[in-house]
Amino acid sequence: MSFSNKCRETADACRFCWMCRHICPVGNTTGQERNTARARALSLSLVGRGAAELKGDLVQNVYECALCRACTEDCKTGWDPVLFTREARREAVLSGEAPEAVRLLLETYAKTGHIYGAEPKNKAFSDAARRHAAKTDVLFYVGSDARHFAKDKALGAIALLERAKVSFTLLEKEPESGRQLSFLCGDTKETRDAMQAAAALYSGYKTVVFYEPEDARTAKQDAPELGIAAKAKLVTFPAYLETLIGKKLKVKKGTAVYTFQDPAALARALEDVSSARAVLSACGELKEMLLAGKETVLAGDLILDRYLHETVLGMAKRRWDEAVNMGAKTLVTADTAEYLALSATKPKGARVITLEEAIAECL
Amino acid sequence: MTDFLFTQVLTELEDAVGRENCSTRDIDKLTHGVDYFWLSRMWADRGLRMPEADYIVSPKNAQETSAVLKIANYYKIPVTTWGGGGGTQGGAIPVAGGILLDTKRMDAITEFNEKGMYIECGAGTIYKHLEWKANERGYATMHYPSSLTCSTVGGFLAHRGIGVVSTKYGKIDDMVLGMEVVLPDGTIIHTSPAPKHAAGPDLNQIFIGSEGTLGVMTKAQMRIYDMPEERRFRGFLFRNMTDAFDAARELLQKFKPSVMRLYDPAETASLIKKIVGVEREGAFMNVAIEGVSEMVELEQKILLSTFAKYGAEDLGSEYGEKWWKEKITFFYPGHMMDLPQMFGTMDTIAPYGKIEEIYWAMKKAIETNFPQAKFIAHFSHWYEWGAMVYDRFIVDGKDVPTDPKEAMRLHNAIWNCGVRTAIANGGVVNDHHGVGIKLGRLMKEQYGPAMKVFEGLKRELDPNGIMNPFKLGL
Numbered sequence: 001m002s003f004s005n006k007c008r009e010t011a012d013a014c015r016f017c018w019m020c021r022h023i024c025p026v027g028n029t030t031g032q033e034r035n036t037a038r039a040r041a042l043s044l045s046l047v048g049r050g051a052a053e054l055k056g057d058l059v060q061n062v063y064e065c066a067l068c069r070a071c072t073e074d075c076k077t078g079w080d081p082v083l084f085t086r087e088a089r090r091e092a093v094l095s096g097e098a099p100e101a102v103r104l105l106l107e108t109y110a111k112t113g114h115i116y117g118a119e120p121k122n123k124a125f126s127d128a129a130r131r132h133a134a135k136t137d138v139l140f141y142v143g144s145d146a147r148h149f150a151k152d153k154a155l156g157a158i159a160l161l162e163r164a165k166v167s168f169t170l171l172e173k174e175p176e177s178g179r180q181l182s183f184l185c186g187d188t189k190e191t192r193d194a195m196q197a198a199a200a201l202y203s204g205y206k207t208v209v210f211y212e213p214e215d216a217r218t219a220k221q222d223a224p225e226l227g228i229a230a231k232a233k234l235v236t237f238p239a240y241l242e243t244l245i246g247k248k249l250k251v252k253k254g255t256a257v258y259t260f261q262d263p264a265a266l267a268r269a270l271e272d273v274s275s276a277r278a279v280l281s282a283c284g285e286l287k288e289m290l291l292a293g294k295e296t297v298l299a300g301d302l303i304l305d306r307y308l309h310e311t312v313l314g315m316a317k318r319r320w321d322e323a324v325n326m327g328a329k330t331l332v333t334a335d336t337a338e339y340l341a342l343s344a345t346k347p348k349g350a351r352v353i354t355l356e357e358a359i360a361e362c363l
Numbered sequence: 364m365t366d367f368l369f370t371q372v373l374t375e376l377e378d379a380v381g382r383e384n385c386s387t388r389d390i391d392k393l394t395h396g397v398d399y400f401w402l403s404r405m406w407a408d409r410g411l412r413m414p415e416a417d418y419i420v421s422p423k424n425a426q427e428t429s430a431v432l433k434i435a436n437y438y439k440i441p442v443t444t445w446g447g448g449g450g451t452q453g454g455a456i457p458v459a460g461g462i463l464l465d466t467k468r469m470d471a472i473t474e475f476n477e478k479g480m481y482i483e484c485g486a487g488t489i490y491k492h493l494e495w496k497a498n499e500r501g502y503a504t505m506h507y508p509s510s511l512t513c514s515t516v517g518g519f520l521a522h523r524g525i526g527v528v529s530t531k532y533g534k535i536d537d538m539v540l541g542m543e544v545v546l547p548d549g550t551i552i553h554t555s556p557a558p559k560h561a562a563g564p565d566l567n568q569i570f571i572g573s574e575g576t577l578g579v580m581t582k583a584q585m586r587i588y589d590m591p592e593e594r595r596f597r598g599f600l601f602r603n604m605t606d607a608f609d610a611a612r613e614l615l616q617k618f619k620p621s622v623m624r625l626y627d628p629a630e631t632a633s634l635i636k637k638i639v640g641v642e643r644e645g646a647f648m649n650v651a652i653e654g655v656s657e658m659v660e661l662e663q664k665i666l667l668s669t670f671a672k673y674g675a676e677d678l679g680s681e682y683g684e685k686w687w688k689e690k691i692t693f694f695y696p697g698h699m700m701d702l703p704q705m706f707g708t709m710d711t712i713a714p715y716g717k718i719e720e721i722y723w724a725m726k727k728a729i730e731t732n733f734p735q736a737k738f739i740a741h742f743s744h745w746y747e748w749g750a751m752v753y754d755r756f757i758v759d760g761k762d763v764p765t766d767p768k769e770a771m772r773l774h775n776a777i778w779n780c781g782v783r784t785a786i787a788n789g790g791v792v793n794d795h796h797g798v799g800i801k802l803g804r805l806m807k808e809q810y811g812p813a814m815k816v817f818e819g820l821k822r823e824l825d826p827n828g829i830m831n832p833f834k835l836g837l
Contacts, residue, residue, distance in 0.1 A: 013696040016397070016404045018449050018513030022491040031421055031468035031487065032391075033448060039394040042407065046393060049410030057388040074512075077697040290499050325499045 596683025
């Protein structure tokens with residue numbers, strides 16, 4: 001095993017500590033002791049000591065984590081369980097011990113450039129890409145999740161940008177941001193290659209607006225940590241919308257009550273808990289959940305959903321419970337995976353909309 | 364057990380809880396083999412596998428729990444119940460193998476009763492989640508131990524846990540109204556609809572603290588409280604602990620603060636200096652008063668005048684507020700004792716007049732017999748009649764034997780010495796961490812002939828002796 005010293009040190013720190021158990025969306029949903037940072041750390045520390053092998057169900061367990069960093073955020077000491085989880089994934093992939101489901105996703109990636117396979121055709125989206133094919137200062141980077149599973153939502157976002165008369169470029173085809181390989185394999189050559197290709201694209205523009213927070217996190221945090229930096233201003237979609245509100249997008253404040261589901265990447269890694277709230281406050285009234293902002297609870301992830309579908313739905317259901325308990329009726333999302341999972345588990349009388357849909361309601 | 368029979372039992376357990384909730388996988392075995400008990404941690408740190416269960420099951424409710432226990436009884440397979448695994452006494456470790464019953468899927472909130480001021484929930488509910496549920500409606504559970512985020516309702520009940528505001532709100536056994544329990548033979552029972560009755564002994568209290576030896580708690584009605592209008596802190600420095608005890612005893616005849624924590628000079632000079640920043644000689648005491656503002660104002664006056672009589676220096680509110688903010692930080696890796704150190708908390712409880720003697724006797728016994736051990740203590744749960752001492756021994760890593768069996772020998776010898784000293788001076792085996800396998804051997808020394816009451820209950824309820832063997836001295 002070629003775990004880094006930092007990885008070993010972190011696993012040894014976490015292996016006997018349960019303090020972040022309560023915040024893990026996966027563990028809370030499954031109720032399984034193995035779905036804790038400490039269980040992964042303990043198993044890896046035993047691997048490091050020759051008392052267990054990194055294969056079979058031990059490897060499967062390191063993939064039963066959404067890398068949402070709730071545990072990292074919660075740790076008073078500053079340990080980061082994502083570190084050893086990612087290194088374990090890399091070791092598993094490189095040693096041929098990755099679970100079958102992960103291997104299949106990686107094979108699909110090798111063939112198509114996306115773990116989800118070929119991008120579905122959508123005439124309206126292609127038309128939009130043709131309308132915005134010209135090179136501008138601003139690239140609107142849609143990302144794999146919306147391109148594969150929610151093109152209609154991406155089209156809503158594009159329509160809003162058009163209404164604001166923003167000049168932007170939309171690509172018919174995009175390279176994947178590197179998030180998918182980073183999630184499944186950690187830091188490998190292939191991951192770096194993907195991030196490098198994406199960074200090269202971003203660098204051709206003055207500003208890149210990321211529709212998906214996870215892609216923004218990959219570009220703004222993960223890639224730079226590996227020495228891959230884009231020469232462009234990298235902006236999340238909520239932050240970009242905030243700059244348009246009241247200027248290019250004149251909204252009329254209504255009586256609607258919105259509750260924002262903070263995407264984990266946006267709130268924690270990118271530390272933006274204010275942009276979406278500023279937007280929603282301009283549109284209507286904000287009603288918070290008990291766990292909001294940096295304490296947000298992940299409610300969906302499309303990669304995890306490929307092999308832990310029921311668990312992802314369970315996570316979304318639990319989030320709905322929390323929202324409903326606080327009297328929330330309209331959840332607003334800024335992440336395709338969460339939009340889809342929350343839509344699939346929506347209780348009667350409640351609704352889930354995207355941030356741009358909330359704005360559209362008030363124009 | 365033959366492979367054939369092993370598989371036969373597996374299929375029956377899968378039938379009871381669902382195949383996805385029954386595991387024989389390596390990850391689940393090793394995960395449930397190590398709890399917060401120092402010996403289990405040391406064992407794993409040395410690259411050794413702890414005793415592991417053969418089957419890990421996660422029932423969703425009392426009915427599924429009942430089905431598991433019926434199977435276990437028929438085949439006479441040990442059953443160890445696991446909540447959060449945050450226990451320090453090895454109570455949840457499946458030392459005899461068999462079935463490990465993880466309760467965390469039993470986490471449903473089944474009733475929120477604002478008139479009766481309780482929440483009914485599954486015993487596998489993480490206590491912090493219960494707190495959030497209460498907070499969502501403006502209430503609080505007032506059970507705030509350092510393990511609040513990692514441990515379950517059932518886990519706290521099983522070992523009679525306690526939180527930092529216990530002096531005002533009580534221990535976990537004061538916070539439960541009723542429970543659903545599955546007996547070892549699979550019978551599902553409910554304790555009385557309300558506590559504090561005269562319909563015989565309180566069934567709740569038979570199962571609270573029984574550490575999974577008499578059955579499995581599957582549901583509980585836990586009390587909630589109004590959020591206090593305010594919570595004020597005050598730090599004090601006493602010249603010595605005797606003055607502090609006298610002051611605290613007098614104060615408790617007048618009213619109950621929520622937090623009272625007295626640190627001996629050694630802990631004041633170490634942990635308190637490190638975390639809270641008090642760099643003074645003497646015994647630091649942190650007090651919190653809370654509730655309705657008018658009452659808090661009055662209580663503060665009484666607090667200041669009472670403590671002034673005993674020469675306490677008023678350090679203001681800053682230290683106490685800092686302690687409150689950092690109260691859980693103490694327990695994160697890097698802030699606490701950790702391997703390769705050897706350490707343990709030998710908490711005990713006694714009336715005033717004995718508790719300080721116990722502290723000095725334990726300190727002397729540990730430091731004399733084990734000069735390699737450092738002894739520090741604080742007193743953090745107080746009553747009108749007495750208090751508990753939370754005394755720790757710490758042995759530096761260089762003095763801990765490298766041979767794990769020798770390390771165990773030293774560890775157990777220190778515990779024997781400390782707890783026997785406590786018992787000899789009027790203390791109890793343990794105050795709020797429980798007994799587990801760590802202190803089981805000392806239960807008979809504590810109770811003498813009274814132990815037969817526990818043994819009789821055990822024999823009657825669990826004639827096959829399957830429930831959490833080798834724990835609680837049963």
